[in-house]
Amino acid sequence: MATNVFNRRASTDLPHAVCSSNRHITQPATRTRALAETVDLYPTLCELAGLPKPELPQTLDGKSLVPVLKRPSRGSKEAIFHVFPRNRRDDGEILGRAVRTERYRLVEWKKPGAPSSTADLELYDYQADPLETRNLADAQPKVVARLRALLAKQPEGRPQISPAKATAARPKTQRAAPFAREDLNHEPPG
Secondary structure, eight states: OOOSSSHHHHHHOOOOEEEEEEEETOOOOOOOOOOGGGHHHHHHHHHTTTOOOOOSSSSSOOOOOOOHHHHHTOOOOOEEEEEEEEEEEEEEEEEEEEOSSSSEEEEEETTSSSSSSOOOOEEEEETTOOTTTOOOOOOTTHHHHHHHHHHHTTTOOOSSSSSHHHHHHHHOTTTHHHHHHHOOOOOOOO
16 A cells, blocks of 8 residues: 655545534535634534533634534635645755645745744645646745745644654663563463
């Protein structure tokens, strides 16, 4: 099985299927092109189940999709966001922070914590190029500026695991030790 490990639309688009016995919510086989993120599933399921909005010490990032289920032509969000890690031979780990609107997707590739001026940019127009074959970042600076402003409102992406910390924190396992123990049942090998 091959997997796509790039920060491309095909890698980050996830189909969502919602089934509800309440026909007042949506009709069978209804489809929508509304933007949604996995963080939207929790508030959507809570609302469908009739549960109260959870009171949490932090804000809930997701937004219920029930209004979109009731009216599929309705938009849900101005933009959605994702982050994807990558290693470059020249300078090591970088992160691709992306913002996706109905028409465009901008990816900002840079080292975590580096100034945004050091970023490599990719801009794709899904109306003209749904397969992301032409990077329009240099040709459309106004669109890039608008999308970068949306991206700047999001927290800086960070690597989830630092290889040095992960190795240092994990005790060394003696992998052969379990196999070297005497067989207490005296069973023949094999």
